[in-house]
Amino acid sequence: MSGTEAIYFIHLTDIHISVPGKTPLFGLDTTEKFRKTLASVAALRTKPAFLVVSGDLTHDGDVEDYRFLRSLVDDAERELGIPIHVALGNHDRRPAFREGFLGEAPSEQSYYYSFLSGGLRVVMLNTQVPDSHAGRIDEAQLVWLRELLEQPAPLGTVLVHHHPAVRTPTTVMDDHLLENASDLARAIEGSDVIGLLSGHIHYHNVGTLNGALCAAADGVAFGLDASAERAMRFLERSGYNLATVKDRGISVQPMTLPGEQRLLYEHVFTAEYAAK
Template sequence: MQEPVLFAHLTDTHINVVGKNPLFGMDTTQKLREAFAELGKLTRKPAFVVISGDLTQDGDVEDYRHLRRVLDEEKEKLGVPVYVALGNHDSRPFFREGYLQEQPSEESYYYSVMEDGLRIVVLNTQVPGTHGGRLDEEQLNWLRGVLAEPAPNGTIIVHHHPVVPTMTPMMDSHLLENPQDLAAAIEGTDVIGLLSGHIHCNNIGVFQGVISAAATGVAFGIEPTSNGSMKFIDNSGYNLVLVKNGQMIVHPMPMAGDQQMVFEWKRDAAHAHA
């Protein structure tokens, strides 16, 4: 019997370097620091933190350098590793240059890590140049290869664009475009759950027999029955995830904010992107 594993799932931090284009007047860096401060106060420290994309708002190289500094400080304080995925607001070349401190390139960013016998597979659902989400055949091939061997404590997949239907047709238009390919890749494997973001509200359901949980954004929330117009709310949160007896258990941790609507996107206005 494996020991239960506790970790934190954050998403949609939408960080910009301080002083540049503050998102609806909100300080997203401070919100990220507050989430880490809350993790530090828990009775049991999470073993690691994973962030499922939209790391930055504008995706500029200085935003990634700033995010790297902030996360290096916060993970040093908390004393645990931090793993990140990319979302539709992220830029592969500037992420590689500013965050990974590598040569900039359009190379996709997906990988697998093992923590306490639990395998975390981080996928990249970006479609460069668009805000849509899709898994390409190269990544699906890689995923099938990884999942061919089971992990001692099972596998959790982390990805930006969710797969479970939402409360409204408007929100449904933001889901992964080829969920059937992901479903086929995880069928019969040791995958016990999926974690995603992008829609900025908690949305939890069953996908291919396992729990799939989209978390609200660290930067802001979206009112979950938004339809016709999308209401961006000044609240925040993250999820605690426990893996116990082969099950993934998700516990939403809201961070209240002032609950004011900071932006409303109407269908006849310029498109807004979660």
């Protein structure tokens, strides 16, 4: 494929799937939200080449949740006719993911890899740190990434990871970002990386890292209020990103599913926390 032909793909994040029978998150059917989001993707006039999910695949991280998710993903790949690739988030558990989703022996081994689609290289990174909301890319993974990027891809490279590498509108999420974003910035300096796609914050957010576009997608399971400075306001909202790669550049179109965005829950932080 030449650089003048566009590649379209879908970026989903924070689907928070639970096996049927568990107490629903905020009373929401996250499986139904996932299916409605996939139906929105299926209705697009342009068929995407692939779909990525940037973490928080499940809410509790149990083996049965990942087995159920595996069945949902298999069904979606058949119905959409495209491959689906996943990364891990802070709600995910590596041993359960490997056993339930990959069908492997459980292990704490970090999960990251790359694939090519029409000349575009996509790197699925692991920023998940066990038992932590914050994210970090370990040194072994950074070494692997630097070596991978030594050879440019025909249409450039896109990184997919859970924790955003750039600041958000409020300080509430400052403790939830990628802790070593500066290390990632150095790793991609002078490379063919054109974009970094993330999730975790449950709203659309755009910035740049070493000149590359950084775009966080809205959550599928629920949204957060990006304007709430001293609180986390959980909203009934689902969205995703439609990404277009052309001429070795990337653009992202935020897509929000119809809905009233009603308030599900609000957590107000103490004055001491807000003053940090």
